[in-house]
Amino acid sequence: MTVIKPFHLMARTRDVLPLLLNLPAVILLLAFIAYPIGISFWMSLHRYNLRRPDQVYFHGLENYANILASSEFWNALWISLYFTFMAVLLVIVIAMAIALLLHESFRGRGVVRALLLIPWAIPGVVNGLMWVGLLGDYGAFNAMLEDSVAAINYLFGINIVYTGMASPFVALNAAIGAHVWRSVPFACIIFLAAIQAIPTEQYRAARVDGATSWNRFRFITLPWLYHAVLVVAIFETMNGFRAFDLIYALTGGGPGDATHVIAWQTYKEAFARLDFGGANAYSYLITLITMTLAIIYIRLLYRRGLVQG
Amino acid sequence: MARVRLTNLTKHFGDVVAVDDVTLDIADREFLTLLGPSGCGKTTLLNMIAGLESPTSGEVWFDDRNVTAVPPERRDIAMVFQTYALYPHMSVFDNVAFGLKMRGVPAEERKRLVLAAAKTMEIGHLLDRKPRALSGGQRQRVALARAIVRDPGVFLLDEPLSNLDAQLRVVMRTELKRLHGDLEMTFVYVTHDQAESLILSDRIVVMKDGKIQQIGTPESIYDSPANTFVAGFVGSPPINLLKGVLEQSGSSGWRVVGEGFACEVATSMVERMEQPEGREVSLGVRAEDIGIDEAPSSAGPATETGGRTGNKDQSVGRAEVVVREPMGSDLYLTVDVGGTNVKVRTRPDNPADRGDVLDLFFDPGKIHLFDGQTGESLIPDL
Numbered sequence: 001m002t003v004i005k006p007f008h009l010m011a012r013t014r015d016v017l018p019l020l021l022n023l024p025a026v027i028l029l030l031a032f033i034a035y036p037i038g039i040s041f042w043m044s045l046h047r048y049n050l051r052r053p054d055q056v057y058f059h060g061l062e063n064y065a066n067i068l069a070s071s072e073f074w075n076a077l078w079i080s081l082y083f084t085f086m087a088v089l090l091v092i093v094i095a096m097a098i099a100l101l102l103h104e105s106f107r108g109r110g111v112v113r114a115l116l117l118i119p120w121a122i123p124g125v126v127n128g129l130m131w132v133g134l135l136g137d138y139g140a141f142n143a144m145l146e147d148s149v150a151a152i153n154y155l156f157g158i159n160i161v162y163t164g165m166a167s168p169f170v171a172l173n174a175a176i177g178a179h180v181w182r183s184v185p186f187a188c189i190i191f192l193a194a195i196q197a198i199p200t201e202q203y204r205a206a207r208v209d210g211a212t213s214w215n216r217f218r219f220i221t222l223p224w225l226y227h228a229v230l231v232v233a234i235f236e237t238m239n240g241f242r243a244f245d246l247i248y249a250l251t252g253g254g255p256g257d258a259t260h261v262i263a264w265q266t267y268k269e270a271f272a273r274l275d276f277g278g279a280n281a282y283s284y285l286i287t288l289i290t291m292t293l294a295i296i297y298i299r300l301l302y303r304r305g306l307v308q309g
Numbered sequence: 310m311a312r313v314r315l316t317n318l319t320k321h322f323g324d325v326v327a328v329d330d331v332t333l334d335i336a337d338r339e340f341l342t343l344l345g346p347s348g349c350g351k352t353t354l355l356n357m358i359a360g361l362e363s364p365t366s367g368e369v370w371f372d373d374r375n376v377t378a379v380p381p382e383r384r385d386i387a388m389v390f391q392t393y394a395l396y397p398h399m400s401v402f403d404n405v406a407f408g409l410k411m412r413g414v415p416a417e418e419r420k421r422l423v424l425a426a427a428k429t430m431e432i433g434h435l436l437d438r439k440p441r442a443l444s445g446g447q448r449q450r451v452a453l454a455r456a457i458v459r460d461p462g463v464f465l466l467d468e469p470l471s472n473l474d475a476q477l478r479v480v481m482r483t484e485l486k487r488l489h490g491d492l493e494m495t496f497v498y499v500t501h502d503q504a505e506s507l508i509l510s511d512r513i514v515v516m517k518d519g520k521i522q523q524i525g526t527p528e529s530i531y532d533s534p535a536n537t538f539v540a541g542f543v544g545s546p547p548i549n550l551l552k553g554v555l556e557q558s559g560s561s562g563w564r565v566v567g568e569g570f571a572c573e574v575a576t577s578m579v580e581r582m583e584q585p586e587g588r589e590v591s592l593g594v595r596a597e598d599i600g601i602d603e604a605p606s607s608a609g610p611a612t613e614t615g616g617r618t619g620n621k622d623q624s625v626g627r628a629e630v631v632v633r634e635p636m637g638s639d640l641y642l643t644v645d646v647g648g649t650n651v652k653v654r655t656r657p658d659n660p661a662d663r664g665d666v667l668d669l670f671f672d673p674g675k676i677h678l679f680d681g682q683t684g685e686s687l688i689p690d691l
Contacts, residue, residue: 201394204361209408209455210382219407223398 044280051274063281073282075257076265077289083176083261084240090180091236092229095187100221102188103195113192120185128249131178135165135250145170168258171251175259178250179243187232194228195221230301237297238290262286311371311385311462311495312337313358318367320353320519327353329519331367340489340496342506345516346542351499352467354516358497359465360384371462382411384463387456391468393448395440395455401427402436405455412459426458429491446477453484457492464494470505482508503543507531515539533677537684540593540677546641548593549651552681555579555588565592565678569647570626572671578678578688589681596641596654600670601661624668633662644669 047059067073102113122130134141142164149162165171198221206216244263251259253268260268263286270279313335320328328350335341343351356362358369360381368377376384387408395404405426409419427433430450440448449469456464469485470478486509489496500506506513507527515522515530515538523535534540540548553567555574563579565572572592579585602624628644628651635641635657642653642661646669653669661667678687 199392199394201390201392202396204356204359204381205388205390205394205396205455206407206411207361207381208359208386208388210411211407212382212411215411219399220396223396226398 040280040283043277044284046277048277048280049273049275063277064285067278067281067285072257072260072265073262073285076260076262079172079258079260080241080262083172083179083243084237086173086176087179087183087240087243088233088236090176091183091187092232094180095184095232096191096225096229098184099188099191099195100217102192116188117185119182122182124182124245125249127178127182128246131174131181131246131250135170135174137164165251166255168255171255171258175243175247175250179240179246182246183236183239187236190228190232191225194225198224226301230297233297234294237293241286241290241293262289313463313495313497314370315354315358316368316370318354318357318369319365320350320357320362321365326519328357328364331519331521333514333521333524335495335497336511338493338495340498340509340511342498342500342510342513343516344500344503344506344513344543345522346501349516350519351501351516353519355465355467355497355499358463359386359388385461386463386465387459387461388465389452389456389467389469391471393440393452393469393472395448395451397440399439400436401432401438401440401443401451404440404451405436405458408455408459422458423454426454429457429488430454445473446481449473449477449481450484453488457488457494461494464492464496466496466498468500469498471500471502478505485509504545507543513543515542517542533686533688534593535686537591537593537679540679544595546596546652548595548677549599549649550679551592551594551646551649551651553590553592555582555585555590557586565590567592567647568649569628569645570669572625572676573673574676574678575673582687590687591679591681591684593677593679594651594671594675596652598672598675599651599653600672601642601644601653601655601659602668602670625671626669627666628669630661630663630665630667642667 044063045058045060046056047062048056098116102109102116119127133139135145136142146162146164149160152158153160163170165174202220202224203216206220211219241261242263243261244267247253247259247261247264248267253260253264262282266279266282266286269275269282313333315331315333315335318328318331318333319326331354343354345351353362357364360369360376360379364377368375370376371384381388396407399407402423405423406419409422414422423436424433427436430453432447432450432454435443435447435451440451443451449472452469466485470481473481482505485498489509498506498509507530510527512524512526513530514524515535517538523530523539525533530539530543534543534548537550541550551565551567551570553565553570553572555563556566558564558573561576563574563576563585565574582588626646628646630642631645631650632643633640634643638657640655640657640659642655642659644651644653644667651669655661679685680687
């Protein structure tokens with residue numbers, strides 16, 4: 001038995017050492033990711049309102065039930081769905097168009113590619129404030145929009161009243177525009193990388209086969225980009241549902257509840273109503289929705305065989 | 310059906326001249342190969358015939374039609390690429406049908422044509438698969454089917470066999486030759502593989518640095534190379550080149566004398582030269598045109614070697630064997646002639662081995678003379 005012991009110890013060391021080396025990372029992950037996720041879920045199952053700090057107690061799924069029963073939630077969900085749908089659509093279309101342009105070789109392409117990244121580097125709040133400047137009462141965009149509306153009114157003999165950011169329609173779509181402006185660069189980089197990976201012989205073969213430039217895009221470029229589109233769609237869906245900093249700075253959720261996206265609603269629950277239980281429940285609902293959408297995307301594209309596993 | 314004519318075709322990429330003043334007449338239904346090392350401009354030339362590259366100057370004619378400015382889709386061509394360039398997201402059927410679809414061929418007709426092409430290329434059982442589920446040889450067949458399905462006048466092939474393994478390459482080579490026999494199309498074939506070009510072609514165009522070096526049948530390219538480049542590029546192993554000087558031998562004969570050898574040459578080769586005496590030349594002789602003394606280092610009579618009878622009087626020199634390479638049906642010996650390695654092909658049962666010293670005999674009818682400076686052939690055109 002004495003002979004076996006050292007071996008036994010060695011085996012132990014071999015098992016323990018990797019764990020030991022991973023421990024710092026594991027502790028950090030547990031402390032900063034797993035614990036907040038866990039505690040947040042736990043809080044979402046409690047009545048936990050700072051206005052009544054003495055009345056913290058477990059009440060199961062009641063927060064969720066309350067949220068699902070509230071018209072505020074459904075309003076916020078619809079606004080978020082519209083916001084996200086428009087954002088994903090616009091980001092994909094615009095980013096792909098820009099990526100296709102930047103794939104062509106022209107003078108100063110490197111500079112333009114670098115410039116493209118600037119919006120991406122701007123923090124959401126700063127982006128929001130910038131658009132406040134552009135779309136505010138004295139903003140350039142605001143003036144342009146006002147003039148355009150006046151021109152349309154004149155041309156078609158109609159009477160649209162332009163109220164700028166005081167209009168729910170303008171405010172929501174302006175928020176979408178600002179969000180898209182900031183999101184396009186990232187998507188564009190992904191598309192550009194994917195476009196560059198398409199072998200040029202594919203296009204040569206397609207040209208010999210008689211494909212017009214539209215058909216080359218339709219039958220060669222687009223299928224080669226399905227994977228990139230999927231990645232961008234998932235990212236942008238998540239970003240769209242979580243959009244908050246921009247809205248905080250640009251519209252403050254207004255006018256009225258026009259830009260009460262679901263993330264804003266979460267914020268309101270936590271920091272206006274001080275209902276931490278309800279806010280955590282909101283957070284979980286957002287997570288659930290984005291995950292569901294991501295799974296649907298992946299399922300759809302995989303099933304159609306467009307993405308190679 | 311199409312005759313292809315290229316007139317003074319030139320292509321510059323910036324400062325690089327990829328194709329330099331190429332004039333070429335390709336007959337209808339000919340199998341023409343553009344042969345040369347990588348970077349010689351053969352693919353650029355093919356792309357200009359296809360219309361994928363526009364020439365800097367010069368013209369491309371298909372029959373009586375100037376197609377220089379015509380885009381590829383409106384030239385009557387099909388092309389097979391080195392990487393096959395199959396569309397990965399389409400089934401084999403859709404890959405083959407794509408060109409027909411783009412040209413607005415009705416679905417029924419499309420199906421009929423695809424099935425016919427698939428039958429020709431024996432890929433009927435693969436039509437539902439995606440390209441990634443195919444082997445290299447099957448992909449090659451699909452690429453060929455995609456090209457022939459439109460029944461083009463000119464069939465362009467850009468190194469179509471170079472991505473295949475050695476065995477498959479031999480099979481597909483035969484297949485291509487059969488295809489050319491069956492189809493009434495002009496084939497323009499680009500390769501860097503001289504063996505492929507010799508086997509497949511009606512005529513070969515040897516290119517280097519964007520310029521045509523020689524145009525001719527495989528036999529004439531092999532037997533009468535226009536310069537040392539062609540001589541060295543076509544044939545395996547490459548031709549042996551020995552530096553030497555022409556000098557008079559005896560009363561009327563001439564010979565080339567160099568380090569470690571002296572070789573008689575026919576007077577007919579020399580008589581039209583200006584100032585042959587003392588002229589620097591390269592003497593070219595192929596491995597199979599060299600005979601060796603079969604009894605190494607012995608004073609015995611010369612014997613039959615390499616299919617020819619050697620005679621001690623005609624020995625061009627003695628050389629030491631450096632490497633012995635048996636190849637099954639043949640034996641290759643590398644011998645050292647005055648510091649130059651010379652390959653000799655002989656019978657596999659020849660016992661000569663490393664260190665043996667042998668007499669060499671050059672077949673006088675098969676030697677080539679090139680200018681020592683320019684490398685141009687000194688043998689008058691026949």
